[in-house]
């Protein structure tokens with residue numbers, strides 16, 4: 001019998017009661033409904049759409065609710081080349097997102113500037129935003145993006161929510 | 170977690186002032202404003218209906234658009250400058266990322282342009298020509314599928330998007346077995362192709378064609394007589410024949426306005442003169458017509474691919490000239506001459522004669538042209554990409570005023586543009 | 594050949610203003626001697642010779658030559674299906690060409706793009722603003738003395754002003770380099786090998802203030 005599970009159903013207690021830590025419960029809620037803010041900037045956005053569409057079906061991971069409103073989203077997926085002209089817009093949208101917020105840098109361009117080492121391209125969105133997961137590829141396959149999402153879920157699951165809340169308050 | 174930088178933003182008021190300035194010529198000083206205040210609305214660059222990073226500053230009087238100023242350049246990546254610093258072959262991957270909905274077509278367009286400059290466009294092997302036509306038409310189907318799917322989603326029908334994407338995934342699979350990548354294919358080479366079709370590919374392609382016609386029919390069932398769709402698109406965004414020509418539109422957007430111009434017919438390249446297909450044109454030039462043209466073009470593409478598969482000749486896929494195409498590896502490793510060719514090809518690039526050419530290619534979005542100015546040697550002196558989306562979008566400032574705000578989405582969707590290619 | 598006839602008609606009309614059509618790979622190029630007349634020539638080509646479709650306008654920087662810039666017009670007619678290329682030269686001092694937006698509306702964005710990328714102004718253009726780069730950007734990127742990595746700028750209000758870090762990459766070739774060694778691609782700053790212009794200092798984007 002595994003003892004390390006954070007969420008457990010104790011059949012001895014009557015009714016539908018689950019015993020867990022509040023942290024774990026909150027994180028569980030959060031990680032399974034990470035609503036993305038699809039920052040589709042270039043070619044990678046097509047793979048992002050592919051991930052959301054019929055075959056790869058991102059809704060298996062609770063992230064199919066693409067929100068173009070930053071206020072309603074949890075994770076910004078920066079998919080594509082960030083140019084200098086666009087960079088401030090991306091930053092601004094990120095700033096408008098509500099905490100807790102995460103960033104996935106999808107593709108070589110968003111991570112490092114990729115093959116566009118030129119006068120107009122920001123060499124990696126991490127100059128601007130704190131990136132949680134980088135996805136390699138040009139473009140990354142949908143599987144790679146899903147993998148990134150799962151990694152992010154693992155990261156979210158480990159967050160000390162209550163402690164952070166206390167610190168902020 | 171990476172370190173971040175603080176950035177000084179121009180304040181909101183400043184940006185609003187800037188937007189107002191962009192619209193300034195609209196209000197002459199003495200004009201009496203009887204209509205009340207006009208509102209400036211900023212749409213994009215991050216907006217679901219702008220298919221990427223287009224920004225339009227709209228001036229509204231109530232719900233009617235009185236002025237529209239499209240702003241592009243949010244995806245300007247400097248492709249033309251990069252091209253000047255690369256050999257011709259090195260630039261092929263960048264062409265994938267122009268119109269990233271139809272990379273195969275861009276690859277073919279670019280290769281044909283360089284071949285024209287080299288003067289070897291007549292020497293391409295028959296097999297190469299047929300495979301290239303298949304590539305272009307598959308790309309067209311794929312691009313239009315996405316175009317129609319997204320258009321439907323923009324005007325409120327999510328199902329169509331999921332439906333067409335199913336077929337697109339099949340095209341991605343075909344591309345993957347053909348070139349090794351799902352959609353950044355880089356499949357062509359100057360003078361040929363990177364590899365031949367894998368065994369069984371033709372059958373897979375036939376199977377796909379059988380399935381896609383069903384899908385196109387179903388898509389039509391969902392949309393063509395759908396009351397909501399028709400109401401939102403018919404009579405909206407009407408482009409007259411004269412305007413379409415004056416603004417230099419191309420592709421389905423031009424043909425939707427009734428101009429029968431298709432470079433595959435007008436300037437036949439590859440083997441289009443041996444193939445039997447029709448060019449659909451619209452009659453009124455509204456958004457609905459553009460949609461119908463796309464649907465019909467997909468059917469015609471299916472026809473073309475069928476014919477190509479039936480006629481597919483055997484033989485080599487590359488021209489025999491070792492100065493242009495990399496020689497086969499086993500010969501490179503055993504023979505001196507091929508070794509030298511290989512070495513020069515890889516280090517200096519193909520030696521292209523001085524001169525200038527323009528080659529226009531009928532891409533899914535319109536006329537994708539490459540103007541290459543060469544001064545000899547391995548790199549272009551100047552490479553200009555004439556991108557259809559860029560030109561097509563320039564009509565927005567004329568088209569949008571007079572429409573309702575909500576029509577913007579219906580019009581933008583019907584243009585089916587790609588910012589990667591528009592901004593380059 | 595149809596294009597040849599049309600070119601001759603144009604030549605007959607404008608005489609010395611146009612050079613003899615030169616043919617290369619089946620395409621005709623005519624040099625326009627006096628840039629000031631380009632709009633007139635275009636109007637005649639459009640209205641009388643049915644070149645109703647302006648395919649493209651582009652520009653070339655012939656760095657180190659005089660006149661420095663060329664502007665290239667590609668014309669096409671739907672009826673006769675012929676292409677024609679008109680080319681004119683402008684010097685760095687004038688840097689100004691009359692607009693052809695009066696002839697074709699589509700010239701609008703093409704000319705804005707040339708102004709943005711090459712810095713050539715178009716007299717009479719209704720709305721000559723930058724189109725691809727942002728307003729206030731001080732350079733014209735497609736000029737040959739502008740390196741692909743960009744130059745540092747110090748325009749207040751715009752956050753990104755350093756050159757892009759090249760990090761040793763990409764392999765850059767010098768167009769038309771004098772010998773095989775010069776043409777061979779390698780990681781280096783562009784232009785510095787072919788011209789004297791000083792390259793940018795290759796400092797990486799600094800993180801943090």
Ligand code: SF4
Nearest residue numbers: 043080107108109138
């Ligand atoms: S990483 Fe590649 S596919 Fe993605 S945006 Fe950049 S160039 Fe396009």
